[in-house]
Amino acid sequence: DAGVTQSPTHLIKTRGQQVTLRCSPKSGHDTVSWYQQALGQGPQFIFQYYEEEERQRGNFPDRFSGHQFPNYSSELNVNALLLGDSALYLCASSWEYNEQFFGPGTRLTVL
């Protein structure tokens, strides 16, 4: 079992650009959550997807959007990038309301 995988590992963008991050959940998991971890801080909950729908959302602007595919994989999209969007983006998968397993993250740098 490969566990939760994320791509790419690192990404550099400039302000105003758009970015898409990808996540493949652990085998057997149907729920994907996304977190933003700024340098020196704890992860902040962005949103969660279940059955291809956004089930829950944290306090993030509409520039942050996502999608879940029929195979349960997920994408996180961020539009109009700001310097403050620079962070480690973590994906976590779970089976319904059970334990979340985290991926290694995607490091996004906005210049």
Add this chain to the structure above:
Amino acid sequence: AQSVTQLGSHVSVSEGALVLLRCNYSSSVPPYLFWYVQYPNQGLQLLLKYTSAATLVKGINGFEAEFKKSETSFHLTKPSAHMSDAAEYFCAVSLNNNDMRFGAGTRLTVKP
């Protein structure tokens, strides 16, 4: 809304000494509580979780935590630190085992 506060952004112990990482929570209803560990350039790994069963929770790598409702605390302990325990530790709270709210983290340094 639920939240956690981790007391001490940096804790340093000697190898073989007791590890104590502090976490206090705020929640209007009985919460789920978690401790995660993060090694450099890696994701989060679950150490243990409290889900309203036993108040003393045993986790992986010799860690344990005790849920104390009267003190709204969920401190993480390990009797004897090992060099491999050096990492960032996060306490988290959730009402439904999903939307987790994390603390700011405590960096543990283990001195030889």
